[in-house]
Amino acid sequence: MQTRLDIPTQGPGLYDITGAVAQQVAGEGLCTVFVRHTSCSLLVQENADPDVPRDLLAWLDRLVPPADHPAMAYLRHTAEGPDDMPAHIKAALLPVSLQIPFSGGRLGLGTWQGIFLVEHRTRPHMRQVIVHIRRDT
Amino acid sequence: MQTRLDIPTQGPGLYDITGAVAQQVAGEGLCTVFVRHTSCSLLVQENADPDVPRDLLAWLDRLVPPADHPAMAYLRHTAEGPDDMPAHIKAALLPVSLQIPFSGGRLGLGTWQGIFLVEHRTRPHMRQVIVHIRRDT
Amino acid sequence: MQTRLDIPTQGPGLYDITGAVAQQVAGEGLCTVFVRHTSCSLLVQENADPDVPRDLLAWLDRLVPPADHPAMAYLRHTAEGPDDMPAHIKAALLPVSLQIPFSGGRLGLGTWQGIFLVEHRTRPHMRQVIVHIRRDT
Numbered sequence: 500m501q502t503r504l505d506i507p508t509q510g511p512g513l514y515d516i517t518g519a520v521a522q523q524v525a526g527e528g529l530c531t532v533f534v535r536h537t538s539c540s541l542l543v544q545e546n547a548d549p550d551v552p553r554d555l556l557a558w559l560d561r562l563v564p565p566a567d568h569p570a571m572a573y574l575r576h577t578a579e580g581p582d583d584m585p586a587h588i589k590a591a592l593l594p595v596s597l598q599i600p601f602s603g604g605r606l607g608l609g610t611w612q613g614i615f616l617v618e619h620r621t622r623p624h625m626r627q628v629i630v631h632i633r634r635d636t
Numbered sequence: 637m638q639t640r641l642d643i644p645t646q647g648p649g650l651y652d653i654t655g656a657v658a659q660q661v662a663g664e665g666l667c668t669v670f671v672r673h674t675s676c677s678l679l680v681q682e683n684a685d686p687d688v689p690r691d692l693l694a695w696l697d698r699l700v701p702p703a704d705h706p707a708m709a710y711l712r713h714t715a716e717g718p719d720d721m722p723a724h725i726k727a728a729l730l731p732v733s734l735q736i737p738f739s740g741g742r743l744g745l746g747t748w749q750g751i752f753l754v755e756h757r758t759r760p761h762m763r764q765v766i767v768h769i770r771r772d773t
Numbered sequence: 774m775q776t777r778l779d780i781p782t783q784g785p786g787l788y789d790i791t792g793a794v795a796q797q798v799a800g801e802g803l804c805t806v807f808v809r810h811t812s813c814s815l816l817v818q819e820n821a822d823p824d825v826p827r828d829l830l831a832w833l834d835r836l837v838p839p840a841d842h843p844a845m846a847y848l849r850h851t852a853e854g855p856d857d858m859p860a861h862i863k864a865a866l867l868p869v870s871l872q873i874p875f876s877g878g879r880l881g882l883g884t885w886q887g888i889f890l891v892e893h894r895t896r897p898h899m900r901q902v903i904v905h906i907r908r909d910t
Binding site: 500501531533535536537562563573574575576584587588590591592594595596598627629631633 | 817825827866872874881883886
């Protein structure tokens with residue numbers, strides 16, 4: 500009922516995990532996705548135009564600039580690099596877990612919704628995601 | 637155990653769906669609410685003073701101005717109107733799903749908590765929400 | 774299967790409730806934590822360096838200044854003090870509920886993840902949190 504996905508990431512971006520989550524699902528119930536990190540996120544977001552994730556990341560970078568940006572001079576948690584504390588802040592704003600009902604073996608996502616892992620760090624990482632499936636009986 | 641609500645919206649605002657969700661609930665368990673769109677959100681928020689949703693929306697509009705605002709000139713996903721990409725950004729910040737425990741047939745909401753659909757788009761929409769009820773046995 | 778935690782707070786901060794949640798857990802299943810207020814939040818965040826919550830709170834205060842700050846002059850919901858409407862806004866951005874799978878009697882948290890109640894108000898409060906445990910069978 501629980502599966503772990505290992506998602507490799509190469510820098511900031513939205514990594515589509517819709518298929519990997521969908522294939523855990525059968526029958527009717529509730530799917531929970533949980534990411535085991537504090538510098539990346541999960542997100543349900545538009546799945547069609549690649550400009551949407553690009554614009555979203557550009558906006559997030561303006562909202563939370565790197566720690567070496569003058570506007571962020573008040574940050575103290577800087578020893579792990581200029582992308583680290585901003586990654587924690589972004590991880591506070593975007594979800595650490597998602598819950599999606601399913602029925603007839605299909606996730607209840609809308610037409611334009613995909614499930615993404617959002618990487619906030621610059622360097623490559625291997626990210627662990629738990630998919631918990633609870634079938635209604 | 638799953639019900640779909642169809643919520644008509646007329647522009648940005650918080651639409652109270654507390655009653656529609658509450659009437660799905662009986663006994664003890666966990667209620668999940670999921671919205672099937674990427675340009676509106678769900679939110680648990682203050683239910684008493686209408687100035688609270690007004691102030692919240694005003695703040696969100698300053699945080700994420702329309703795409704035709706000079707500060708947003710870097711956006712590329714603009715073909716669907718100046719309110720579309722900002723709606724996707726707001727939908728990334730606010731929840732796509734909510735989980736609320738219930739017992740004695742009542743949602744575990746605090747006194748001042750209501751459940752809202754938050755519309756981010758300007759034009760009228762019909763929004764689909766899935767309410768998933770799982771009773772403890 | 775539902776337990777209520779009462780968490781006393783003394784002003785803005787991240788209050789670690791990981792232990793109180795973890796001790797509700799046995800076997801395998803899904804843990805849901807829900808906070809019954811609209812001026813505080815729940816959060817999974819880094820649990821090691823105290824500079825992380827400090828920097829996060831400092832950033833949030835810049836994003837949402839007190840209502841008596843000139844930049845916030847458009848706010849109308851100000852009768853409950855300059856920290857109240859900003860608290861509602863922060864409570865819209867950070868989670869009201871968290872879902873964490875568990876197995877072998879242990880929450881599926883990553884090494885650096887803790888569960889926190891985030892207080893947004895200035896004065897001391899007693900905060901109510903519901904922990905809902907659903908074991909897989």
